[in-house]
Amino acid sequence: MNPKRTIGDVILEVEDIALSFGGVRALSHVSFGVREHEICSIIGPNGAGKSSMLNVINGVYHPQHGHLVYRGKRIRRMHAHKSARYGIARTFQNIALFKGMSALDNILTGRNLMIKSTFIEQAFYWGRARSEEIAHRRRVEEIVDFLEIESVRKVPVGRLPYGLQKRVELGRALAAEPQVLLLDEPMAGMNVEEKEDMCRFILDVNDEFGTTMVLIEHDMGVVMDLSDHVVVLDYGRKIADGTPEEIRDNQQVIDAYLGVAA
């Protein structure tokens, strides 16, 4: 097994997170940990607070209570742009690509943080601006190759079919070379082949770069096959946390999904 793939210690912990919008409680006192290099799935019925959980982790929402611990550092209030600097990238449930830009530009945007040249240099396309642009283009091409989207690299993403858009979005997240990758329903609305492709990409990324993944997925087959660790949410509460095998046999999870006989 690839040494990068050896599951390490907990690097990301959410502790006692509570989030509500007005009177609606999206998350109540959820805690769990994600270990380095693992694939962790968050599952649960619709409205369980899964996407809210990801939004809390990368600072889109600010919880009223609780905090994050990332690599031993306690973070009370995460900000979206800070999370990128910590090496946390994500994709969105409803594709959030930059529609007017080409696939290449979208993925290049994922590397914006690494660009050092000033805008004056960029205005003249001189010095660092030029060399960086070329160096980043090379890295982006590797991602394009990996995701097999060579043929559409210059097409504005608004014109791409859904499955390819999902891939470009994954590419954009990968371009930042994240340590933790949050995937919000990467396989929603895909057919079997597309799902298989996406699973392959996820496993390859995890295997090659050792990226820690937190993913939300509804397809139980996919979840059980990919995950090292599953967290189950229901009505904003964590009801189970464990290996796929443990989750499969957990009575509370079965009840949440299938309902309880009256």
Add this chain to the structure above:
Amino acid sequence: MIYRECGQFKTSYGSDQAIFPIPQDRWGVMLALLIAFMVIPAIANEYWLGVILTPFLILALAALGLNILTGYCGQLSLGSAAFMAVGAFAAYNFELRLPGIPLLLDFVLAGLVAAGVGIIFGIPSLRIKGFYLAVATLAAQFFIEWSLTKFGWFSNYSSSGVITAQKMVILGYDFDTPLRKYLLVLSIVSVLALMAKNLVRSETGRAWMAVRDMDVAAEVIGIRIMKTKLMAFAVSSFYCGVAGALWAFAYLGTVDAQTFDLHRSFQILFMIIVGGMGSILGSFIGAAFIVLMPIFINLSAHALFGNAIRPDLLSNMELIVFGGLIIFFLIVEPLGLARLWQIAKEKLRLWPFPH
């Protein structure tokens, strides 16, 4: 056939990331510059140079500025003329209070002052979007117009509020004839347009477009929304400011705050709507359309009807035809004339073998 990329292979990322990766584009731009710098001065008369082409270029520069803000960064603004006014008055005051300041430095400083004012009026964009932001930028329009009239210092206490631009001299060379002014304006506009093109295809431009298209995702990638928006306001206002300085120095000679009223802001906005949002070329096409079309309509009406119709009727007809054309183009191509050009290029790639 003409616009064929077939058989053009790039062997390095450098050449594929070049400013005009396709040779036809490269030659097209060179040809356009060649015509603008060599052919037009040789054939155009003073009227064309001074009254039509110079204002066209200056307004294209202002449209380019607004396009950076609205087309690339997605922030609607109705204050472009006010930023032009800031540029014009700043350039005048720098010349007045720092005698002997080099002209180009004067224009750059004027642009920077406009950029500073732009940043201040861009602050509301951090909280509000779309139409509401447009209303907030209206405040810039009215406030700046008002304060330039109200405070005499800006116009050196001239009783009518009118400022007379100083002579344009670079290294002892006097830009006094329409031809020389045209060439100076053309040089400045060309350089600034190329810089804008470089900016929008680099990291800065990608950040702008990311904020325009999906601000939440942009922030998650690590783009600072505030910095990006204010940067767009600054660069946009810089361009408008330089355009305003040129408007005073190279075109009208004497201006007052009312030269840059709301009507002018709307005119610039229409340019980018007609020309194409998010396109450098579109700013020029739009400016050409808005500036040249009325003249063209006027000339052709005269040619068609001679003196058969009353002049007041004719001038109203001009407006009707002009308005009709804008509506027509927006229905045919809501993304602007630049988009039509892009479609034409895509077709030319295949023509004459479409299958």
